[in-house]
Amino acid sequence: MLKALFGPTSLTSMLRGGLEEAGATHRVIADRVANALTASSSTDFSTELEAQAAKPRVDEEDLQRDMTALADTELRYEAEAKLLQAAYAQLRSAIREHA
């Protein structure tokens, strides 16, 4: 009975997983946006000459896609948090003793 309420297949557990997933997506987006102006994709600093040739460049399409994904993730997180809050409230009210 308690497993059904709190176990891995329960509603709260699934919502918690959803929250973590949205959080992870958000982290990836933050990383991509923070590196939007990184001139080259190499993980190292390029040589002096290469650095001179490198102009700050932004892939507008990528940035736009990231920002759309951000809005999506934020809303998803908000919805999941709200549902989780409601699910917990329901559980609380079921557990609470009524006089």
Added chain:
Amino acid sequence: MPDHVRFPFFPRPIRQLLGPLRTSAAGMAAQQRFLEVIAANIANAETTRTPEGGAYRRAVAVTGRDPETGALATRTVADERPGRRVYDPGHPDADADGFVEYPNVDINNELVDLMLARRVHEANATVFQAAKSMLRRALEI
């Protein structure tokens, strides 16, 4: 954000949200550097004399990942292309032939770079705001 600023122990879902805060802050700091470099370039667009000798050389901010820590790092390199030469024998910095070398700064180029840096800064600020509101929402559960 300096490296010594460590977040204390938080449960995983909250810790997950603190990472983007740090990342976005680092991104914004990098764009700040871009703005500073562009401001210096524009301010020195007509500087024909520098302590190092010769005309001012345009600086370029380059971001990359620090090979050791993997953190976002910005550094500036000088653009060594020659600047435009103008015939002006009366100028105190004119050479023997009467030519003055001006900095290799193109204001239009700088303004385009400025717009880029501002847009990316804005994007980072938006991600930061999103992380903040998600964190607040998580605390309300």
